[in-house]
Amino acid sequence: MMYCRRCGGKVAVHMRQHKLALCKDHYLEWVLEQVDKAIKRYQMFSSQERMLVAVSGGKDSLSLWDILRRLGYQADGLYIGLGIDEGLGYSSESRRMCEQFAAEGGLKLHVVDVEQTYGETVPGMMRRTERGRQKACAVCGLAKRHIMNQVAREGGYHVLVTGHNLDDEAAVLMGNTLNWLTGYLVRQGPVLEATRSGMTRKAKPLCRMYEREMAAYALLRGIQYIYEECPFSEGSKTIYYKEILNKLEHDRPGAKLSFYLTFLQAKENGLFTPQADPELEMLHTCPSCGQATTAPGLCAFCRMVEGYQ
Ligand code: SF4
Numbered sequence: 001m002m003y004c005r006r007c008g009g010k011v012a013v014h015m016r017q018h019k020l021a022l023c024k025d026h027y028l029e030w031v032l033e034q035v036d037k038a039i040k041r042y043q044m045f046s047s048q049e050r051m052l053v054a055v056s057g058g059k060d061s062l063s064l065w066d067i068l069r070r071l072g073y074q075a076d077g078l079y080i081g082l083g084i085d086e087g088l089g090y091s092s093e094s095r096r097m098c099e100q101f102a103a104e105g106g107l108k109l110h111v112v113d114v115e116q117t118y119g120e121t122v123p124g125m126m127r128r129t130e131r132g133r134q135k136a137c138a139v140c141g142l143a144k145r146h147i148m149n150q151v152a153r154e155g156g157y158h159v160l161v162t163g164h165n166l167d168d169e170a171a172v173l174m175g176n177t178l179n180w181l182t183g184y185l186v187r188q189g190p191v192l193e194a195t196r197s198g199m200t201r202k203a204k205p206l207c208r209m210y211e212r213e214m215a216a217y218a219l220l221r222g223i224q225y226i227y228e229e230c231p232f233s234e235g236s237k238t239i240y241y242k243e244i245l246n247k248l249e250h251d252r253p254g255a256k257l258s259f260y261l262t263f264l265q266a267k268e269n270g271l272f273t274p275q276a277d278p279e280l281e282m283l284h285t286c287p288s289c290g291q292a293t294t295a296p297g298l299c300a301f302c303r304m305v306e307g308y309q
């Protein structure tokens with residue numbers, strides 16, 4: 001029989017990776033402490049800054065919004081309607097979850113509907129463009145990054161916050177390492193400073209939280225979220241890397257966290273120099289949207305939607 005480390009009460013969550021078991025109340029308290037520690041440790045933002053949280057309707061982003069508010073940060077939400085309504089109506093359902101969460105908490109939610117704003121849905125962009133036919137998620141990622149930056153800039157937000165958890169970050173790290181993508185490795189981290197014009201600082205306060213820990217948080221807080229994954233994520237490399245990391249984690253509890261944290265430490269120790277980052281070449285400004293781009297002329301996003309507005 002196991003007891004809560006803090007009060008000796010009934011255990012709600014047992015984390016082998018931390019050799020820690022806690023009751024419901026102390027678990028919820030522990031999550032707040034962990035996230036707050038990460039925010040301070042990586043100097044993500046201060047409580048005076050205004051932040052925009054990108055919410056997808058999933059457990060991570062909605063829990064993150066909940067955590068930030070409970071920690072006393074001023075966070076508004078941003079929902080991007082991608083128009084992915086293949087199958088079960090993924091986008092409309094996820095939007096409903098975000099709107100409901102915002103309404104219940106009296107929180108401000110910006111909604112950008114991609115089709116209304118740019119003339120076609122994200123799946124439409126995928127079908128129309130060469131890039132999209134080859135890599136659906138690349139087109140979607142390009143659109144999401146562009147819109148997040150745009151809303152953050154227009155709304156005068158200091159920082160853009162996303163709900164990427166440790167499992168997400170470790171999977172990306174694995175992909176970047178297997179291919180030694182130095183440019184991505186230089187930029188991968190809990191904070192991405194706004195070094196380029198038209199861009200906003202980005203932060204990932206959940207980067208040290210296991211996906212399982214976030215699921216437990218959402219459940220214990222009674223947060224309603226969409227369980228379905230985006231239909232395009234099926235069979236993706238990220239999911240494959242997550243499975244491999246879960247096998248590692250199963251045999252060696254804590255392996256995932258240590259893979260990520262030792263990477264961050266190696267970077268702090270100077271493993272990668274900023275010169276390894278090709279995006280530092282982004283010296284041009286897109287004449288249409290004002291965001292940074294590698295070559296003179298329209299940025300990749302504006303080229304993609306050109307003629308569709
Ligand atoms: S899985 Fe791909 S297509 Fe779906 S929301 Fe994520 S990036 Fe977009």
Ligand SMILES: [Zn+2]
Binds near residue numbers: 007008025026
């Ligand atoms: Zn307890």
Ligand SMILES: [Zn+2]
Binds near residue numbers: 287
């Ligand atoms: Zn542009």
